[in-house]
Amino acid sequence: MSSHLRSHAPRGHPRPRRPAALTGGAATLIAALLATGCAASSSAEVSADGPEFSSVRFTLDSRGTIEISGGSRTAVRAAGAYPVTAGRAHRFDRPADQLLVVLRHWPQAGPDRASRGRTPRLMPPSEGAAVETGFLVDTPNRVLADLDGHPLQWLDRDTIRVDTTNTAAGDLVRLTLSGPHGGRPGHTTTRSVDRTCAHVDNGINRQVLLPEVETGTPVADARAKLRRLCLDLQYASRPGGARPGTVRQVLIPLAGRWTASAELPPLDGAALPGRAPGDRAPVDPSRPATVVVTR
Incomplete structure (x- = not known):
């Protein structure tokens, strides 16, 4: 089972083909994602003369192909791809200074899967394995997430998940992260920590x-x-x-x-x-x- 990754490279530069693969049933996504090379900093600080985060877009189709584009695509690196069943979520490791994007999709196209999005009701999750592909985004400021052009929420080194397993055949789903927000270039924002649910054990019904x-x-x-x-x-x-x-x-x-x-x-x-x-x-x-x- 496999998911496909594409990246928009600058015009005039050849784009190497680097397919991502799942091995051993639940192995990690293979190395390089972006044509320019994807390197994420381990620090949430950005220097005053360093590049600002502008935007990055994740585009998924009904076959599980993922394309990454935008001026800040080099701030994205792979976090792995894992099979998941019955609607459960994979527990990705997210560094405290990074934003995590999780995209749920089918590992391959099939006639029964591709037709789901055409039904009036969202279908329940399948017992068969979907795939969750994760990406870490290195941005020191809050960013705005929008889905297919509609604002969802501001993210501050948080996690956002998008499920495309009910997408109709031929449809595209686009998740865009835009910034910067919350401070002058070269300055980080102070993270607000919500401890409301700190006492809740998410492993127990x-x-x-x-x-x-x-x-x-x-x-x-x-x-x-x-x-x-x-x-x-x-x-x-x-x-x-x-x-x-x-x-x-x-x-x-x-x-x-x-x-x-x-x-x-x-x-x-x-x-x-x-x-x-x-x-x-x-x-x-x-x-x-x-x-x-x-x-």
């Missing part, structure tokens, strides 16, 4: 009070409700169903069967017993909640 989320809810509002529950989250992008850039639906994985999740709001308008807003439900923290953003 627990009960939560399911929040109310309406179609068209601002992304920031939905994210805040999930973070108050100390749930990890990932983003997905789907066309239609709400105003572009707002929430189409939130899926919260429930403990027990891997197919079970609370759909907020349910697309057919009727929530199953125990899965409605205000109900207490057992959640599986190893599976991130999904915020579906309208494309």
